[in-house]
Amino acid sequence: MCSDACLDEKDIAMMRSCIRLDRDCADACVAAIRVMSRGGPLSAEMCRACAEACEACAMECEKHASMSEHCRLCAEACRTCADACRQMAA
Structure with missing residues (x-):
């Protein structure tokens, strides 16, 4: 949702990093969900990667949170x- 909303912002160039991180984070989450649902040997590793992607996305979205409600919600x-x-990986 956030990446699509960022595309409607006036200064799209300023939102470029946010859009990319939003999309990468969403893809990382989907991959982690698939691996975790099977309970495979890489489940914990995927959970940690997903947590890192989410943290990076949150940090970027927080930069825009005061101007964009969608970024605040995404963060x-x-x-x-x-x-x-992180809890699942532990």
Whole structure:
């Protein structure tokens, strides 16, 4: 949702890093979910990678949170996801 909303911002160039991280984070989360659902040997590794992607995305979205509600919500969701992934990896 955030990457699509960023495309509607006035200064898209300023949002480029946010858009890329949003998309990469979403892909990392989907991959982690698939691996974790199978309970394979890389589950913990994928959870840690997902948590790192979510943290990076949250940090970038927080830069824009005061101007864009979608970035504030995304940062919040990413922090929640990162915490959950770290717990599952432990």
